[in-house]
Amino acid sequence: MALTSKVAIVTGAAQGLGRGFSEILLQNGAKVALLDVNETVGKSLKETFDNQYGPDKSLFLSCNVESEEQLKAAFQKTIQTFGRPHIMCNNAGIINESNWEKAVSINLMGVVRGTYLALEHMNKLTGGQGGVVVNVGSLAGLGPLPCTPVYTATKHGVVGFTRAMAAASDISGYGIRFNVICPAFVQTDILNALYQPEKTGQFSSLIENTKKLIEMYGIIEVPDVSKNFLQLVTDETKNGEALAVLQKGCSYVTFPAL
Ligand SMILES: NC(=O)C1=CN([C@@H]2O[C@H](COP(=O)(O)OP(=O)(O)OC[C@H]3O[C@@H](n4cnc5c(N)ncnc54)[C@H](O)[C@@H]3O)[C@@H](O)[C@H]2O)C=CC1
Numbered sequence: 001m002a003l004t005s006k007v008a009i010v011t012g013a014a015q016g017l018g019r020g021f022s023e024i025l026l027q028n029g030a031k032v033a034l035l036d037v038n039e040t041v042g043k044s045l046k047e048t049f050d051n052q053y054g055p056d057k058s059l060f061l062s063c064n065v066e067s068e069e070q071l072k073a074a075f076q077k078t079i080q081t082f083g084r085p086h087i088m089c090n091n092a093g094i095i096n097e098s099n100w101e102k103a104v105s106i107n108l109m110g111v112v113r114g115t116y117l118a119l120e121h122m123n124k125l126t127g128g129q130g131g132v133v134v135n136v137g138s139l140a141g142l143g144p145l146p147c148t149p150v151y152t153a154t155k156h157g158v159v160g161f162t163r164a165m166a167a168a169s170d171i172s173g174y175g176i177r178f179n180v181i182c183p184a185f186v187q188t189d190i191l192n193a194l195y196q197p198e199k200t201g202q203f204s205s206l207i208e209n210t211k212k213l214i215e216m217y218g219i220i221e222v223p224d225v226s227k228n229f230l231q232l233v234t235d236e237t238k239n240g241e242a243l244a245v246l247q248k249g250c251s252y253v254t255f256p257a258l
């Protein structure tokens with residue numbers, strides 16, 4: 001799939017992985033709606049992107065993925081400005097084992113909200129032009145991160161949800177591919193939460209185990225994840241794939257055939 005003039009929507013785009021995903025889409029010629037709750041950082045990123053890629057290539061939209069209304073409005077504004085989307089990346093995510101309902105609402109329900117809106121606007125059966133949805137899981141969507149059981153659960157949920165959507169799309173003919181990217185530890189702000197007792201809550205005592213895991217897997221940089229994200233977007237043969245991204249390289253995950 002060539003990205004020139006394709007329209008993309010990225011949630012949690014203001015910084016970290018979302019910023020990296022947005023930038024690689026822009027570098028490959030797509031137009032990108034940058035959605036985030038952090039207006040200050042989001043607006044400043046839009047200025048940076050304006051200077052690098054031109055003012056008509058991106059759009060910052062203040063949007064909390066916990067709000068169906070705000071997500072709907074963001075889709076409408078994107079369509080008014082750039083046209084119907086071809087690419088949706090549900091990336092916004094947090095770690096909060098104390099306020100775990102919020103983590104579920106953002107990490108899992110936010111992905112479901114964003115995916116269903118993408119389906120509404122991209123489904124070839126209802127006048128859309130098809131395309132691809134890439135959801136952001138984690139290695140914690142494939143195995144446990146003991147200091148964050150709810151974060152782990154949400155990411156397992158994202159992996160299962162994405163694979164089921166891919167199968168539904170195949171069976172029904174939506175013309176949309178659904179893939180999930182599962183990075184190990186990446187150098188972004190979310191890692192700070194692992195060291196903050198108010199974020200890890202009753203599991204803060206597991207800090208030494210977390211440090212061992214980080215030492216074992218290492219910490220990868222955003223561009224290493226972005227280039228693999230781009231593969232899931234552009235490779236038309238990939239649907240229902242979970243791509244694990246580790247320091248030693250990336251691999252498509254094989255699930256047991258039961
Ligand atoms: N950094 C890492 O080690 C890994 C991160 N991930 C996942 O990558 C995704 C992005 O996280 P990072 O860039 O690492 O963290 P980050 O904390 O740097 O970025 C998260 C972004 O999401 C935004 N956000 C938070 N809540 C939101 C909401 N309700 N609505 C809209 N935007 C919201 C934040 O403002 C921020 O811009 C998350 O889903 C995370 O779980 C997955 C595996 C590893």
Ligand SMILES: CCC(=O)/C=C/C=C\C[C@@H](O)/C=C/C=C/C=C\[C@@H](O)CCCC(=O)O
Nearest residue numbers: 138139140142143144145184185190244251
């Ligand atoms: C923000 C923190 C975050 O999301 C990062 C999590 C990183 C690691 C969590 C770790 O505890 C989970 C490990 C799970 C492993 C599960 C299966 C692996 O065997 C898949 C490896 C795939 C491969 O080697 O290609």
